[in-house]
Amino acid sequence: MTTLPPWAERPSRVGALLKGLLLTLITVGVLFPIYMVALTSLSTQEAVTEAGGLVTVPSGLSFAAYQELFAGGVVTRSVLVSLGVTLVGTAISLTVTVLAAYGLSRPGSLLHRPMLFLVLLTFLFGPGMIPNYLLVSSLGLIDTYWSLILPGAVTAFNLVVMRAFFMNIPDEVTDSARIDGANEFRILRTIVLPMSKGVTAVIGLFYAVGYWNSFFNAVLYLNDNAKWPLQVVLRQYVLQGQSLIVGQSGVGTLPGQSLPPSLAIQMAIVVVALLPVLFVYPFVQRHFTKGVIIGAIKG
Template sequence: MTMPVWAERPTRAGASVKGLVLALIVAGVLFPIYMVVLTSLSTQEAVSAAGGLVTVPGELSLAAYRELFAGGVVTRSIGVSLGVTVVGTSLSLTVTVLAAYGLSRPGSLLHRPLLFLVLLTFLFGPGMIPSYLLVSSLGLIDTYWALILPTAVTAFNLVVMRAFFMNIPDEVTDSARIDGASEFRILWRIVLPMSKGVTAVIGLFYAVGYWNAFFNATLYLNDSSKWPLQVVLRQFVLQGQSMFVGQTGETAIGGQVMPPSLAIQMAIVSLALIPVLVIYPFVQKHFTKGVIIGAVKG
């Protein structure tokens, strides 16, 4: 990359200060994650030797994960979280893509009032209490749909998607329309293949929303066997509540209560963390200008 003439090389002191600050910022983000994952992978002896959280790798083991995946609360909650995320994201993405395309042509029938209806939801949330009463009167308490339907459509995502669709020039779809293709076909065969980036990003937004959803679950699910991972994380790690032996899958001393070991706690944290870490790099490249920036700036 050639440097513009006016961007003279920074002084050595300036460059090293900048480098140091950036390195500290990156370390500040990565270090807690590193520490948690490392502790979850350490043996009980390594945890004891470190006096708690492990920062220097010692003896490693997968024992914590084996215990968690042997069946029990955590295994089940991961299943719940994955299921809600997959079903919810598919539903949200389908509904959002359809509506974004349906609203992408100004001048179409009812275009203005419908758009207004969507945009107005930005200004005024429905409120926690009336929402709860509605979900409860629909009979959705203690069902997984309570975690999906109320948040299935986000006006923000819809508007971002719509802005992207509106940027696709008409000429692209006109010939198909003249050939008599239906709007659904045009959306599926022409518009969506051109919009992979924005679809990936909006999909990530929805998926992360479902995976991270915590408060809806505490509000709408009384039945602890239906809890998603975030609620379990709060219960057993943040609040340090005791797990019944056996809830972790361990069956040695039946019925006895003991707090989960630090490695197990950190394994639960890691399990909440890892899916985001895995999917994120694939979507991150689409964050670049055009998708989010174009939409956010309007």
């Protein structure tokens, strides 16, 4: 059942038990808060009242919180905003990054060195929050969704990881296509990319998660709360527990919801913020173990 090497002594019973206990504790430590939040979001008002708050043992289940959230209003809108920004942003970032990683993957090509230097130098010094804000504002991007996408569209780090991967593809593979007259775009699309599915998936996940989680850029650049992405809504209504009616600006409200949001609804917002990550993650996870992102950590 195990692949213990022949020279290793069998673990002692106490040792094995302790190890198992520790691992269980760690796993439960990660999963329990998520379980509790999900269960509370699916509980009836009575179950929440009976538990005196968060529900840990299922009693009455209902989808009421989700029905209310998606009946149109602040949360529905913010989910759509977050989804849109994530899809468009990831598409742009991934395209730009793949192209540049390939374009910079051949040392000795024209302007290769200064361009690479430009990319690498961004590791050492960030421009800082205030100048960033001034730039975004002078480009007229305040209160546009582009302010959530363009400033972080290319991460030098992702670009460099991808480039390193492309550089490991042997020249012979692409050379024959080049001799047959294929241009670089075609080589990238038909030969290099199919060989790089893993790294593309991982970098895509990094970008997508970044956009889905984007919070501070929205706080900084979006004054109009009708444009808020989900993370800002999560902070406002769950972390700070504000009432879901946003009176003065006349933003859409939850029908029949004038009190501070009930716990179930708050937890449902948390689940909605969590769910896409939970869904996409298992499909990309297997690439982590293949060493694709070892480089990703060392930065």
